[in-house]
Amino acid sequence: MVVLGIESTAHTASVGLVDEEAHVLALTSDMHRPVKGGIHPREAANHHVDVFPALVEEALAAASVRPSEVEAVAFAQGPGLGPCLRAGATVARMLSLAWDCPLVPVNHCVAHVEIARVLSGLDDPLLLYASGGNTQVIAYGRGRYRVLGETLDIGIGNFLDKLWIELGGTFPGGPQLEQDARNGSELLALPYSVHGMDVAFSGMLTAALALHARGARRADLSYSVEVTAYAMLTEITERALAHRRHGSVVLGGGVACNERLRGMVREMVEDRGGRMFAPPRNLCVDNGAMIAWTGHLALRAGLSVPVEDSAVMPRQRTDLVPAPWRELATALPRSSPPRETT
Ligand code: AMP
Numbered sequence: 001m002v003v004l005g006i007e008s009t010a011h012t013a014s015v016g017l018v019d020e021e022a023h024v025l026a027l028t029s030d031m032h033r034p035v036k037g038g039i040h041p042r043e044a045a046n047h048h049v050d051v052f053p054a055l056v057e058e059a060l061a062a063a064s065v066r067p068s069e070v071e072a073v074a075f076a077q078g079p080g081l082g083p084c085l086r087a088g089a090t091v092a093r094m095l096s097l098a099w100d101c102p103l104v105p106v107n108h109c110v111a112h113v114e115i116a117r118v119l120s121g122l123d124d125p126l127l128l129y130a131s132g133g134n135t136q137v138i139a140y141g142r143g144r145y146r147v148l149g150e151t152l153d154i155g156i157g158n159f160l161d162k163l164w165i166e167l168g169g170t171f172p173g174g175p176q177l178e179q180d181a182r183n184g185s186e187l188l189a190l191p192y193s194v195h196g197m198d199v200a201f202s203g204m205l206t207a208a209l210a211l212h213a214r215g216a217r218r219a220d221l222s223y224s225v226e227v228t229a230y231a232m233l234t235e236i237t238e239r240a241l242a243h244r245r246h247g248s249v250v251l252g253g254g255v256a257c258n259e260r261l262r263g264m265v266r267e268m269v270e271d272r273g274g275r276m277f278a279p280p281r282n283l284c285v286d287n288g289a290m291i292a293w294t295g296h297l298a299l300r301a302g303l304s305v306p307v308e309d310s311a312v313m314p315r316q317r318t319d320l321v322p323a324p325w326r327e328l329a330t331a332l333p334r335s336s337p338p339r340e341t342t
């Protein structure tokens with residue numbers, strides 16, 4: 001049984017085909033890269049409309065799956081940019097009608113947790129979700145995923161992207177800033193904004209730009225921003241861990257591709273006797289496979305919707321969405337070993 005997943009919350013249009021044992025049969029993605037500045041929602045949505053037909057065809061061909069073999073179509077309902085979400089939802093509705101199969105709405109943040117959970121074999125981990133627009137520490141409790149801590153202003157990835165563009169670079173900034181930071185040596189003082197379980201980045205952005213204007217070396221700035229921002233994320237993750245029975249952490253989101261962040265969180269978790277797992281990079285970033293897999297789980301819990309009830313929800317919060325599959329004994333191939341996927 002195969003579920004097709006459609007992801008289109010922000011800059012990435014992606015299609016995943018996943019079977020009932022969470023094997024990723026195909027994953028096709030195309031990222032909108034603005035020539036200048038950050039993402040414009042309408043331009044990104046136009047990009048998605050252009051690329052989705054080919055992404056769907058390529059995914060089906062790569063997996064040798066016929067439409068009649070697709071059990072359901074899942075799509076990211078929110079949170080995300082309205083026009084981008086609508087582009088993906090329209091494709092999902094059309095495929096579900098054409099192929100006469102259920103339509104399953106999925107919360108994007110929950111999908112990051114579920115793909116990391118099944119790949120790691122960890123039953124009840126904490127998720128540090130660090131992406132462009134989202135920065136949250138998430139854990140399951142009583143029927144739904146709860147946000148234990150989050151950014152009070154901008155997402156960590158948007159912060160890194162904005163800083164990098166202001167320093168004269170191009171989108172996406174995070175990976176380029178990571179390279180640049182390798183040449184940094186001096187740790188510059190930047191605002192360290194942890195508020196209980198929450199973090200904030202706009203003060204650090206202002207301070208970093210002020211240091212740049214005063215002639216600080218870009219590599220030192222990149223290095224200092226990474227060390228300071230990732231220490232903040234590691235601290236709130238550790239505080240959340242201290243309140244839980246289980247000691248494991250999984251990572252999700254594009255910024256979770258970062259080696260320094262992975263290393264800092266791993267060291268903290270292992271110091272506490274727990275396990276840290278980060279999915280392979282193509283399943284850490286926004287991808288259709290995590291939507292398809294969460295679609296499987298939701299479908300088993302009876303969560304499909306008719307087209308008329310499938311409106312997108314740009315501000316859909318992680319903690320507003322029920323996750324009834326977590327209480328189903330059959331919902332997850334339990335104690336599966338960690339495995340790498342293409
Ligand atoms: P997502 O929103 O989850 O697709 O992730 C996109 C974000 O991840 C963008 O803000 C990127 O700049 C950021 N990103 C991707 N790779 C890295 C990296 N290696 N280090 C830091 N940020 C990254």
Ligand code: MG
Pocket residue numbers: 108112131132253254285286
């Ligand atoms: Mg994401």
